[in-house]
Amino acid sequence: MENQNKNLLLATVLSFLVITGWMILFPPAEPEVAPQATAPGATAPGDATTPSTAPTVAGELAAAPVNDRAAALAETVRIPIETPDLAGSVSLIGGRIDDLHLKAYRETIDPKSDTVTLLTPAGTDHAYYALYGWAPGGALEAADVPGAATEWELVEGETLTPDSPITLAWTNDRGMTFRRTIAVDDKFMFSVTQSVENGSDEIQRLAPYGIIARHGEPDDLMGFFILHEGVIRQADNELAEIDYDDAADLAIDPREAAHAEAVPVSQNGWIGFTDHYWMTTLIPAPGQPFTSVVKWVQGADIYQTEVRLPTVELAPGASSETTTMLFAGAKEWDTIRDYEKDLGIYRFIDSIDWGMFFFLTKPMFAVLHWLHGFIGNMGWAIIGLTVIIKMILFPLARKSYISMARMRELQPEMEKIKENAGDDRTKQQQAIMELYKREKVNPASGCLPLLLQIPIFFSLYKVIFVTLELRHQPWIGWIQDLSAPDPSSILNLFGLLPYAAPGPESWFYFFSLGAMPILLGISMWMQQKLNPAPTDQTQATIMAWMPWVFMFMLGRFASGLVLYWISNNLLTFIQQYSIMRLHGHKPNVFGNIIKSFKRKPKEKDAK
Incomplete structure (x- = not known):
């Protein structure tokens, strides 16, 4: 269990650091006002031979x-x-x-x-x-x-x-x-x-x-x-x-x-x-x-x-x-x-900025475009694309969840190894590695699906941000532009209070979370509750804050991307819950939620 939580923590922290660094180091710049041209003419190119x-x-x-x-x-x-x-x-x-x-x-x-x-x-x-x-x-x-x-x-x-x-x-x-x-x-x-x-x-x-x-x-x-x-x-x-x-x-x-x-x-x-x-x-x-x-x-x-x-x-x-x-x-x-194709213009499709993950963004957009034409709504097309991505990754996810279940089964033996090794960390690690080898368990496989989500997330963000087909495309209700952030705000109770939410010019804008970013935070939090909190207090604290930090970090992202992440979290929850049940483990989601709200007793001073 401890190794499983460490893998989850590693993948989550890595995702968080990448997205945080992205938004801090490369924020969208304010539009620059170009200087007025002092001479409104164009230049003639001269003799083409030179x-x-x-x-x-x-x-x-x-x-x-x-x-x-x-x-x-x-x-x-x-x-x-x-x-x-x-x-x-x-x-x-x-x-x-x-x-x-x-x-x-x-x-x-x-x-x-x-x-x-x-x-x-x-x-x-x-x-x-x-x-x-x-x-x-x-x-x-x-x-x-x-x-x-x-x-x-x-x-x-x-x-x-x-x-x-x-x-x-x-x-x-x-x-x-x-x-x-x-x-x-x-x-x-x-x-x-x-x-x-x-x-x-x-x-x-x-x-x-x-x-x-x-x-x-x-x-x-x-x-x-x-x-x-x-x-x-x-x-x-x-x-x-x-x-x-x-x-x-x-x-x-x-x-x-x-x-x-x-x-x-x-x-x-x-x-x-x-x-x-x-x-x-x-x-x-x-x-x-x-x-x-x-x-x-x-x-x-x-x-x-x-x-x-x-x-x-x-x-x-x-x-x-x-x-x-x-x-x-x-x-x-x-x-x-x-x-x-028809005029023979060489690589004209590359005039669209597909980015460094072009091998993902091109087929991803082609599927999204087809789904949009079939369904007629880009929001549901994004959800459909999420389902297809989860189906493609399911064999790897299944292997990962099975590995996590096997790690859980080995937890009693791992505790015995720790007791027998005492403070000898080298002996402890050697014994645990021998246990993994004997039982044919790979502790790293538990975080592979999470790591694969990083290039997929970036590729879909690229598709949603760059391609014209998502511009001004509605989904349902208040989401009328999937290429723009959720326009609702918790600061005016999503429109129930008689005043407008703060705009980008106000520092309150960061806290002006829409309904979809809040649902994103809740879906990440629910996914965490499939497993008990880590016994290590530092890990437990980081994991507890992670969904809400992501909620604020992604709050100003395009609604289409947030919709993908919510859909992905829900599908991941269903997949993991089902596979854990098939392998004899019933996740105590409700119990884990209750434990997360209980106050932890203060440690008494050593006498």
């Missing part, structure tokens, strides 16, 4: 910053975007895709709240947009190629829909005609075709590019280590995640105006910005070589991801055409998976 030395052209968009988004949109002629999932517009200045809303997603669980805004035009706080153009080469100059400030003419289409693309045109003073056709599907994928016809009487050299520009860090940046926010890039077989502060620290010549890193990609890759639930990504055609660039423009505080395609050389009368894709939308698992 990407590492491409010139920086800041301030190509010279509009004065304004705080009103509607005013910024009204400054340019626009072509509407209307799809089942997207609404917005394309600016004829630069042909920029800089106004985009996600129609299926709202800012809060209130159905009347605003839809999520993904892209916003230059001239506003935190401008965020995609633009395309051609970098000049040879005798061409910047004014000879279309860029961020080019005034395009709409020559085909009126509204960009899945059934009707739009085509823009522009002709330079040399007689070169540029066209840009923008198409969109019924989800989040744009297709941008850039073409040029050399109407001049000279050979011309130029290179197409695509840019996603972001002015300052996003204002809703979480800064939590479990989630990557910033640049994400697939360059052939290498996936890179670059935080905003790392992008600003890219090693360059200090005389340059921008910090940049260029990586050649031979045939498969993509690059863009990823947020908690949304993403904007430039995707060249599979098999297309290109240069993948991350850039930060100092002074203007503009982050850029760029796709620079190879330079083309056009004889007089010749033409060239290239097509790239732009993903701008929600990180829906099934949508991204379908794009990877």
